[in-house]
Amino acid sequence: MSQMKFWKKGLALGLCGALLVSTAACGGKKKSDDDIEVTESTKETTTEPETTEEVVSDLSAEISWWTYPIFVQDEGQEDGTYEQSLIDRFNKKYPNIKVNLKVLSYTDGPEQLQAAIDAEGGELPNVLLDEPGRISGYAKGDLLSDLGDLFTEDVTSDVVSEGILDACKNGDQYVMYPLSGSNYVMAFNRSMIEDSGAIELMNREGACTWTTEAFEQVLERLDNSGFNSGMLFCSGIAGDYATRSFLTNLYDGSLMNGDETAYTMDSDENRQALNKVKEWMDKGWILNGSGSAGADAVASFVEGNNAYCLLWSLPQAISNAEALAQNGVNVVVMPYPSADGTPSLEYMLNGFCVFRTEDEQKEQASRYLIDFLCNDESVAVENVVRSGAFPVRSSMGDIYGGNEEAQLFEALMPYSGTYYNKVNGFEEMRVYWYQMLGEILDGEYSVNDATSSFVEYANKTLTKDGEKE
Template sequence: MAARTKKAAMLMTILLVMLTAACSSNNNAPGNKTTSEPQNTASGGSEATPAAKPVEITWWNFPNFQALDGEVGKYEKEMIAAFNQKHPEIKVNLEMITFDGGPEKLNVAIASNSAPDVIYDAPGRVIDWGKKGLLAPLDDMIPQDVRSDIPDAFWKQSMVGDKTVMYPINTAPFMMAVNKTVFEKIGALDLLPLDRKDRVWSFDEYKAALQAVKEKAPDVIPSVFFAKSQAGDQGTRAYIANLGLSSFLKDDLSAIAINTDQAGAALDWIAQAQKDKLVISGSAALAASDVNDLFLQGKVAFSINYSAVLKAQNSTLKKAEFEEALLPFPTLDGSAPKLEPYLGGMAIFNNGDDAKIAAAKTFIDFVANDEVYGKKNLIQTGGLSVRNSVTGLYDDEEYAYSELARQFITAPPTIADGYAEIRTYWFPALQSVLLGQQTGKEALDSFAKSADEAIAKAKAQLK
């Protein structure tokens, strides 16, 4: 009897062990989730689900976000720390680059196969890299609700063929800025179109404003121009195109359109305006950053290369107390202007490592869409959201105007085939006029010839 009882007890024990094993196996079956923490197996404990494999990526960033406490890159480090709270397995190495030296540094890195994994930049460079096959497609990280919430105009600037190579995040129309305080001091605020909802104004009205500054504020330079380097080329393009009622490119982006008589006359006026002290002298040797610094010092009344994004980024860089206002470029006859959009977004260089590409996508998704940092990042750029559903981020009159001015946005030339080469011909053409070597029309015709050849060559290479 005792033997029979002992045998029954043994059978019960075996059954309990089998049931426990079955339950354990079922809990780890596909489709079931576990909330238990991975256990340390170094001392011979039971095997557990392995933690995500650590990945290290490098992010190169222009100063796209406002400096925090006056320190460039401090905000980005804060963002990375917040990202690591959610993704401790992904290490992000940040390297800040400048708008002056950054483009060349990127070119060298690409040529030496040492490009960063992630870049926050604009279509001018990103699309060119995409056309050269240097970037990883991002389509698998863009759900349909996001794609339909962003206007087609922004997707056109973010895609090469049917592949998305840049994740669009922030935008703002490029336009002018005026030192409003200068006009208040000289009692000429009425010369600015600030009382008009759309702020649209004419070339004659603009010239009257410049003349008032020259006569009543002799220590202030009325306006600026620059032609030393490629940076800021969108400001000079739109300035001349609007003063001359022209477009930089044809609507289908197949050829240059700015070489008109009126645009040539506008360029001639700029050269003469230097001599008349309405535009800064020596502009052929000045870069966009040079004249921007003068504006921030309060020494210039008008900047021709501005946006809501730059307004925010410059807020901590001002060296003088003044209030600026955003204005569209004046047009020859006071008609609606054509503004190029600033578009900022993130791209991934395909460095041949799938794990890094996947990690970079996770990081981009956090920057753009995190429930806390998505909005916070937008505001820190000073830009507007590319999404139709995200508006009213700022309680500020100039940002409200910037949103209104989106109605004037036209397709930018940055998506044209051969754009990277086109822009290399632009500033030499401007310099030739500023230095008295060619008329405006001659320079624009010469530019158009070289640029059209670049477009044709690029199209042929893409076939």
């Protein structure tokens, strides 16, 4: 199957499924029933060409690899089929390492793993493919191995952004090895920005980065041409990453301080952004979405009612492809604007961790498996494609064969910023976030009062028993 075909299919299934772990805004969910133990019958559906592989190591060990259904399967194949084919290829180079595969469901996989952690003597995986938020939680529980030996100078210099490297850490230790990722973006209705002439003000080259000044001019042109604005939504936490990226980038602010010990929405930069949004709202250039959720904003945009949508990603594009076509909506993807034209974007990330064991053979075998899956030239690019995302390594280059939309997402990866989902109390903070926005949009509180209140309560989520973590 060609890489381009994988891209079409992988975006629909693999990436959408991965994003659903943290948001409810995606239009569909990858089919996943009970946890799947891969059997011999599953193996038979994938055949690999006969090749002569050089044995890399004769180390002998038996390890387990647990994974969510991140990799897209070939048509008609069960979850785990492709992963088992990877194990078969791995065994050509590491013939004495037995890998037992378990595919977790998104529904109860996290609870199943937590139950194993809580049970005395519970069986934990040696290798897990997951996202940084949960992996960080396991690391804080002192359950994971330090993978610093895998982060050679060649690797760290090749990873596309410092933000991604930081997302792989717990404190000073690397606890996750990254495979692929994708940034969150915004979308415009092509016919509306073309008819209004607004597209002339939008950078359409490379990563398409642009300034807040240019964005404001685009809003004005759209309004002067009679097109309906997009909405700043805040009814519920789904899709809140979009509003955080949008607001904090407008005047080069940030959600937290550099060492992530305090929230900074009360900074001059962030207050300027919120006051600017209020100004745009008064002009009708952005709509008050205090009563609307992220899914409402996406649906309205897909129906052709709005000139732009702050909440967009590849899952939205794929799951809404048919409706977009029916409604005659052609999408132009853009990153969030920033004052200096250099955004810091939120993103999803896939990566591997190792649950610590006293068995040195298992520890080394786990590292061999991760290195093979992420770096071996026979599988690495295909694994990124099947994850429905994009390379985190510059050396991989354009893996989607010149597809324009894919190239934009690839070009945006170096703008991946701080991965906030790892901080203590993140989920509780998200509630305070949408409450703050609603208070400002509805005029219940001033920007200064609402941001001060948010910071007060959000900072409390960073503490445990009154002490900083």
